[in-house]
Amino acid sequence: MSRLAAKFEELAKTGRKALIPFITAGDPRPDFTVPMMHAMVKAGVDVIELGVPFSDPMADGPVIQRASERALAHKMSLRRTLEIAAEFRKSDQLTPVVLMGYLNPIEAMGYEGFANAAQRAEIDGVLTVDLPPEEGLECSTLLKARGIDPIFLLAPNSNDERVKKMDAAGSGYIYYVSLKGVTGAGHLNPADVKNKLQQIRANTRLPVAIGFGVKDAQTAKTIAEIGDGVVIGSALISIIEANLDDPEQAKNKIVELLASIRQALDSVRMTEGGGLKTENNLQSPVRHPLSSVNGAYE
Amino acid sequence: MIEKYNMPDERGHFGPYGGIFVAETLMPPIQELNAAYQQYLKDPEFIAELDADLKYYVGRPSPLYHAERWSRELGGAQIYLKREDLNHTGSHKINNTVGQALLAKRMGKTRIIAETGAGQHGVATATVAARLGLECVVYMGAVDVARQSLNVYRMKLLGAKVVAVESGSKTLKDALNEALRDWVTNVDNTFYIIGTVAGPHPYPAMVRDFQAIIGRECRQQCQEATGRLPDALVACVGGGSNAIGLFYSFIEDESVKMYGVEAAGDGIATGRHSAPLCAGRPGVLHGNRTYLMADDDGEIIETHSISAGLDYPGVGPEHAWLKDTGRATYVNITDTEALEGFYALTLMEGIIPALESSHAMAYTMKLAPTMNKDDIIIVNLSGRGDKDMQTMAKREGIEL
Numbered sequence: 008m009s010r011l012a013a014k015f016e017e018l019a020k021t022g023r024k025a026l027i028p029f030i031t032a033g034d035p036r037p038d039f040t041v042p043m044m045h046a047m048v049k050a051g052v053d054v055i056e057l058g059v060p061f062s063d064p065m066a067d068g069p070v071i072q073r074a075s076e077r078a079l080a081h082k083m084s085l086r087r088t089l090e091i092a093a094e095f096r097k098s099d100q101l102t103p104v105v106l107m108g109y110l111n112p113i114e115a116m117g118y119e120g121f122a123n124a125a126q127r128a129e130i131d132g133v134l135t136v137d138l139p140p141e142e143g144l145e146c147s148t149l150l151k152a153r154g155i156d157p158i159f160l161l162a163p164n165s166n167d168e169r170v171k172k173m174d175a176a177g178s179g180y181i182y183y184v185s186l187k188g189v190t191g192a193g194h195l196n197p198a199d200v201k202n203k204l205q206q207i208r209a210n211t212r213l214p215v216a217i218g219f220g221v222k223d224a225q226t227a228k229t230i231a232e233i234g235d236g237v238v239i240g241s242a243l244i245s246i247i248e249a250n251l252d253d254p255e256q257a258k259n260k261i262v263e264l265l266a267s268i269r270q271a272l273d274s275v276r277m278t279e280g281g282g283l284k285t286e287n288n289l290q291s292p293v294r295h296p297l298s299s300v301n302g303a304y305e
Numbered sequence: 306m307i308e309k310y311n312m313p314d315e316r317g318h319f320g321p322y323g324g325i326f327v328a329e330t331l332m333p334p335i336q337e338l339n340a341a342y343q344q345y346l347k348d349p350e351f352i353a354e355l356d357a358d359l360k361y362y363v364g365r366p367s368p369l370y371h372a373e374r375w376s377r378e379l380g381g382a383q384i385y386l387k388r389e390d391l392n393h394t395g396s397h398k399i400n401n402t403v404g405q406a407l408l409a410k411r412m413g414k415t416r417i418i419a420e421t422g423a424g425q426h427g428v429a430t431a432t433v434a435a436r437l438g439l440e441c442v443v444y445m446g447a448v449d450v451a452r453q454s455l456n457v458y459r460m461k462l463l464g465a466k467v468v469a470v471e472s473g474s475k476t477l478k479d480a481l482n483e484a485l486r487d488w489v490t491n492v493d494n495t496f497y498i499i500g501t502v503a504g505p506h507p508y509p510a511m512v513r514d515f516q517a518i519i520g521r522e523c524r525q526q527c528q529e530a531t532g533r534l535p536d537a538l539v540a541c542v543g544g545g546s547n548a549i550g551l552f553y554s555f556i557e558d559e560s561v562k563m564y565g566v567e568a569a570g571d572g573i574a575t576g577r578h579s580a581p582l583c584a585g586r587p588g589v590l591h592g593n594r595t596y597l598m599a600d601d602d603g604e605i606i607e608t609h610s611i612s613a614g615l616d617y618p619g620v621g622p623e624h625a626w627l628k629d630t631g632r633a634t635y636v637n638i639t640d641t642e643a644l645e646g647f648y649a650l651t652l653m654e655g656i657i658p659a660l661e662s663s664h665a666m667a668y669t670m671k672l673a674p675t676m677n678k679d680d681i682i683i684v685n686l687s688g689r690g691d692k693d694m695q696t697m698a699k700r701e702g703i704e705l
């Protein structure tokens with residue numbers, strides 16, 4: 008079983024939600040990333056999404072755009088991102104690492120060359136923002152053959168047919184983009200997300216991680232009550248950006264934020280398990296299809 | 306060779322090029338657009354309205370003008386200029402914006418966005434938006450805002466909001482990135498009018514079909530004027546819309562040679578250019594697979610050209626296909642050579658061309674002398690040079 012599948016199965020069994028941070032590899036400096044990844048694991052994250060810097064990040068807001076620019080200024084690349092992931096893997100065999108980026112660096116490396124390199128770096132999943140399943144079959148087949156999960160996005164305007172398509176094409180988890188917009192936008196609406204998740208759940212058994220617009224423990228908690236995991240990116244990168252002259256300080260503050268989110272997420276589990284009400288209680292409970300713990304999600 | 310040309314396939318592929326490479330949020334609006342486009346392409350009422358707009362609003366057909374003096378001076382082939390510079394707003398760009406705006410109206414969209422380099426597409430978009438009473442936002446790289454300030458003012462006069470894009474190289478590609486970000490945020494009410502044959506399917510095919518009127522007219526006009534087809538076609542290539550518009554009706558006519566002219570900037574060898582077909586490699590950017598200017602890591606390289614409209618690291622996927630199949634030939638012209646083309650046409654024929662079009666003129670100056678006196682070249686004069694007066698005056702040390 009892949010590290011991702013195992014991780015989500017374990018989470019489902021214990022009724023916990025996945026905390027998934029996103030950082031851009033090499034931001035603000037190449038030597039920052041590996042220690043940051045280990046520190047995030049200590050803070051209680053479950054999966055790490057590692058952004059591959061790209062010159063033209065079309066789906067990203069200004070915060071992640073600037074992270075890419077900082078990393079590229081240090082000559083960061085897909086090749087060096089894979090080196091960072093391999094370095095991290097040397098001392099962490101358990102935490103799944105998902106590469107998130109755009110297609111052109113993969114095209115430049117060649118699909119097969121990339122799949123082999125990702126396998127050598129022990130990457131667990133690959134999410135390519137501008138590669139929908141219609142165009143992605145060749146690449147995802149190569150990845151799957153090497154035990155790497157191709158991860159696809161769903162959006163608020165995805166219909167049933169699209170959900171089924173992602174279900175068939177993807178594995179590991181589905182990344183639900185919680186709003187129409189770029190990363191770091193601020194108009195996430197929990198009620199909309201909740202409705203949408205029902206439609207998604209009806210068409211896939213894959214776990215659903217929710218991202219875009221999650222900034223703090225409170226939103227993370229609200230969102231976690233709906234999905235199987237929460238992705239938090241721009242909020243972390245904003246911390247890096249606010250502490251460019253003191254990366255150690257950035258690291259500490261990120262750990263602090265992630266720890267508080269971890270706590271908030273675990274309170275979701277405890278609340279639900281203990282049958283206590285929270286202010287964000289679900290009106291129409293959604294049962295996780297993988298969950299063997301009856302009622303854990305109600 | 307090419308007997309029956311019917312590219313792209315259903316999913317927008319020109320051989321290995323084209324396709325749909327976008328984030329998931331854009332899939333539904335792209336499917337919606339494709340459905341509308343397929344429907345209205347065959348709708349007689351839509352076609353009639355488009356034809357009327359092209360005739361009475363744009364001023365079509367544009368003349369095919371025999372540049373006799375210039376032909377004589379160059380001493381070779383007879384040169385005919387397709388006068389897209391005489392269209393309303395001053396370039397070929399309006400052929401496409403009129404078409405897409407009619408689609409937007411039929412689809413019930415209330416807000417129009419566009420990217421622009423030279424500002425010609427931005428002006429053409431602001432123009433049709435004003436006419437239909439639609440809100441209009443145009444994204445333009447900050448570098449281009451500075452070098453095409455006249456067009457920025459025109460867009461503002463027409464009621465459009467012009468957003469100067471400060472990210473990346475601050476030119477056309479960054480304007481496209483920002484327009485895509487806007488679209489993803491406002492998909493419900495917004496129609497994105499892309500200005501060239503780039504972007505995800507159906508844009509490359511749709512923009513081509515709206516621009517194909519250029520070549521259709523040329524075919525007929527050339528027959529009328531000379532009794533036969535031309536021997537060569539020449540057009541500048543930024544994203545490639547004026548070029549494909551000219552080429553499309555002649556693709557199946559093997560005797561007609563087609564030359565696409567890319568911008569070589571300071572020279573191909575310097576790396577400071579905008580010539581992906583001549584010196585790039587295949588990759589994926591802005592929704593399609595095509596030739597790109599990218600480094601070994603797949604990062605997009607900054608481009609350079611004296612003309613803002615050619616300053617783009619990609620090119621329409623159909624040109625990538627026409628290059629690989631050998632049906633069209635892609636050449637390049639430096640900034641310096643383009644200026645020679647600019648002055649030649651101005652002084653020889655009394656027509657001031659846009660700096661983009663000047664690249665096609667400069668290549669014609671190389672090509673014509675190698676051909677016979679009874680050979681015919683049609684050159685696409687894609688736009689007029691009014692927008693470049695400040696750039697040119699500044700080069701000559703004159704403050705306007």
Ligand SMILES: Cc1ncc(COP(=O)(O)O)c(C=O)c1O
Pocket residue numbers: 396397422423424425426500501502541542543544545546547548613614615659661662687688689
């Ligand atoms: C006059 C003119 N010609 C050519 C171009 C290049 O675009 P395309 O290659 O799509 O025709 C532009 C773009 O701004 C333009 O303004």
